[in-house]
Amino acid sequence: MELKRAKTKSLEAINRQVMKSRINIIMLVVFLLCLVLVFRLGYLQIVKGDEYQEEIANEQYVEINQSVPRGEIYDRNGNLLVGNASKKAIYFTRHRNMSSGEIIEVASELSTYLDMETENLSLRDKQDYLIRMYPEEVGELMSDEQTLLDNGNISQEQFNQELYQRITDEQISGILSEEDLNTVATYVEMVNARELNPVVVKSDGVTEEEFAEINESLDSLTGVSTGMDWERDYPYGDTLRTILGEVSSSEEGLPRELLDYYMARGYSRDDRVGKTYLEYQYENILRGKKEQVKFTTDKSGEIINREVAKQGEPGDNLYLTLDINLQLELESLAEHHLTSLRNMAEEIQQRNRGTGEIDYTIIPEYLDTVVLVVQDPNNGDVLAMVGKQLDENGNIVDYHYGALTSTYAVGSSVKGATVATGYQNGVIEPGETLIDEPLNFAGNTQNISSFFNRSGQVPIDDQEALMVSSNVYMMKTALKIAGLEYYDGMSLPTDIGEAANTFRNGLNQFGLGVSTGIDLPNEAIGLSPDLSNSPGSYLNLAIGQYDTYSALQLSQYVSTIANGGNRVGLHMAKEVREGDANENGAILQSFSGQVLNTVGFSPAGLSQIQAGFYDVFNTHDTSTDRYGTGWDAYHELEPKASGKTGTAEASYNGDDVLNQTYTGYAPYDNPEMAFSIIFPHMPYTVPFFPAQYLGRDVIDKYYELYYEQAPVEPYQYDTDAFYARLSYGSY
Known part of the structure; x- marks a missing residue:
């Protein structure tokens, strides 16, 4: 019998069968995973969806x-x-x-x-x-x-x-x-x-x-x-x-x-x-x-x-632009001068009660305030702002904001702006001479005169008018702005409104009567009452006896003269730096004074006013024996300084008082600092209380800190020496 040989699979067929089985297994696994995912998504959406939605809503x-x-x-x-x-x-x-x-x-x-x-x-x-x-x-x-x-x-x-x-x-x-x-x-x-x-x-x-x-x-204390x-x-x-x-x-x-x-x-x-x-x-x-x-x-x-x-x-x-070391030194000086002047007033009052030698009313309690400002005249940096007061118990209290928020009639300190306004309106020329003489107006029972010249006729130019603080030169300039030439016994017009506006615009250019641009709230602009029917007040405006100004405005005004005519906005902020606990952070922003306007000086006009301010502090004219009104206190300064003094008649609680003001800059030929000082409600005496020595001490202190000059002792007031100078008289 013939036997048949069994069929065998080739190796290639076997490999294909194994691969097919593996793919089927993988597909089954993928199917099962997808099925699980579908069930999971259904569970999350249907069963847990509201809960999760609430959790989302509860996140804030x-x-x-x-x-x-x-x-x-x-x-x-x-x-x-x-x-x-x-x-x-x-x-x-x-x-x-x-x-x-x-x-x-x-x-x-x-x-x-x-x-x-x-x-x-x-x-x-x-x-x-x-x-x-x-x-x-x-x-x-x-x-x-x-x-x-x-x-x-x-x-x-x-x-x-x-x-x-x-x-x-x-x-x-x-x-x-x-x-x-x-x-x-x-x-x-x-x-x-x-x-x-x-x-x-x-x-x-x-x-x-x-x-x-x-x-x-904390676990038991909810929240x-x-x-x-x-x-x-x-x-x-x-x-x-x-x-x-x-x-x-x-x-x-x-x-x-x-x-x-x-x-x-x-x-x-x-x-x-x-x-x-x-x-x-x-x-x-x-x-x-x-x-x-x-x-x-x-x-x-x-x-x-x-x-x-x-x-x-x-x-x-x-x-900030402030220098705290300068601030502290000037605070100390302000306290020294304020308390010394109050003590002098008390001593003179007490002495006069026994002798009756002086016919001036001296009320020491009114002498209670001083404000001062120091700034860089070129960029508007406020270096120091000081205010001090004596309270009802005689204790010193800070009044720094008074330099910003309080205004006063400041007197002759503003006369540089008066002269400049005359130049700008073409009524006087730089170097022009006018006659200083008592002014007599129809219907006015009392002549108006300058302090240095009570009775004569004195030819005087603009520079010397600033040096000796001629009231008459300034008033004649104001009359010219109103279209009038002075003559003895003339009548003043009742309507002076247009001229007053023109004159005030001239003062405003220097920062007098307008905002200084200071980066602080609550700045006081001052009082500028209507002058339409007040020709006498219009004339007083020309000598600083009517409108009111702050120490900041006075400082900006004199700085405008010092720097050649730029009215630079005052500012307290210097720069902003990124906070860094270890060192100064990166500069994020810098501040500089903005030029608010430029006063239209001619070179000759600016030179005359600056020369007049120099003479106020430094000149004794031996040919006439006339002194600058600030000569006593300032003439020994080195380097030299320039400035202007002022005295305004005022009323306080129904009594006659004087506001004494001082403003200036130093060094005179390359100004780095400018200052203003106001002593309101000072005793109404002749000579004036010697408060201008605070200005000298301010400049000396600046030179000490910035020029490394030797320290100078603050001025020491001598009641005996001042008492001996007091004399009978009136303004």
Whole structure:
């Protein structure tokens, strides 16, 4: 029998079969995975979808102001004027839907760890706590109303309103313990918190023990956290505190008077902001960038997660034009001169009570103020701003803002602007001579004259008119601007309005009677009453006896003369630097004085006015034996300085007084500093009280600090020497 050979698969066929099986397995696995994914997606969407959607809805990005300090403030040399002192703080974050009842429960527990300030609690706060926590005691105090409430005859609101009217502090003190009051104080800080926005419960005086115990109990204190807060720190104490400004507290938030202003700029009600002066002026620079936080809450609104999405950043640092060393030295000088002059007035008053030798009214109490400004005349940098006053007890108090906010008639100091206005209107030429003589007008019972020349006729040019402070030269110039030439017995026109406007425009070019451009709020512009029917006042305007000006305006005025005619805007800010804890940060912005206008001097006119100012401080004309009005105090300065003095008659509390003013610049031929000084309400005497020595001391101090010259002792007033010079006479 024939046998058949069995068929065998080739190797290639076997490999194909294995590959096919593997592919089928892979496809099955992929199918099963897809099936699982489909079921999982269905579960997430259908079963868990609402839950996840709620979680998404419960996540919020919230900007908060926790621990974001403001930028610091420095002087021009990098000396810290305003810094930040960190301090421990206790915070509370109200979760969503958290009721006042829940908050009071947390406050009750938290208050066991904190010693709160309770003296300033309002009666209403204590009454509300009484209603909530002591219903039985309230029912006893208001038994009739309680019966009405229980019977439904009055509402709870009506009951509460009656309680607010009847329950007194004395009654409450018999019910609430010190622990209760501590809880009320804690609750008050917490209850006004907005949802998911931390508020400070306590930051002043948090002790190490309080901080540690609360940290250990955070798990049981819903919404409570610990951290760091800050407060403004002033290395130089009260120096310039008013000008540096104030910042609102964490409890105050946006000040009520500035609420609309800041809310319109995107602030929150509990933001800490600049309230006054530089802190307010440069709020946008000094404010920090708030921390951005993502909160996640559960269904009940309780916070279950907190994630910092963006770190907060401190504000940028502001560098000022002020030199704090110069400021402190000038404050000391201002105090020395003010107290010395007051003492001199008191000594003379006391002496005259016994002798009756002097016919002047000297009221020492009126001599209570001095303001002064020092600036760079070329760029508007304010180097120092000083104001000092003597209070009713004779104690020195700061009045630095007076240089900005107080205005006075300043007298002859403005005569440089008068001469320049005459040039510009073509009524006098540089070097022109006019006759200084007593002026006699129809209907005027008293002649008007210059102090240096009471009776004669003295030919005098513009330069010497400034040197000896000729009233007549200035008034004749003002008459010319009005289209009039002086003659004896002439009548003055009743309508002088157009000329007054022209004249004031001339003064305005120097900064007199207009804003200086200073980067501070509340600048006083001064008084400029209508002159349409006041020709006599118009003439007084020409000698600084009518309109009022501030020390800042006087400083800008003399700086305009010093620098050749550019009225440069004054400014306190020098530059903005990026905050850096270790070193000066990068410069982000620089400030320089803007030229507000240029006075149209001819070279000859400018030279005449500058020469006149030089003569005021330095010249004794031996041929006429005439002295510059500032010669006594200033002629020994080296390098030489230039300037102008002024004395304005004024009234204070119904008594005659003098405002004495001094303004100048140094060195005279290359000015680096300009200054103005105002002593209002000085005794009405001849000679004038010798207050101009403060100006000399100011320049000497500048030379000491910037030129490294040897220190010069401040001027020492000698009552005996001055008393001997007082003489009978009048203006």
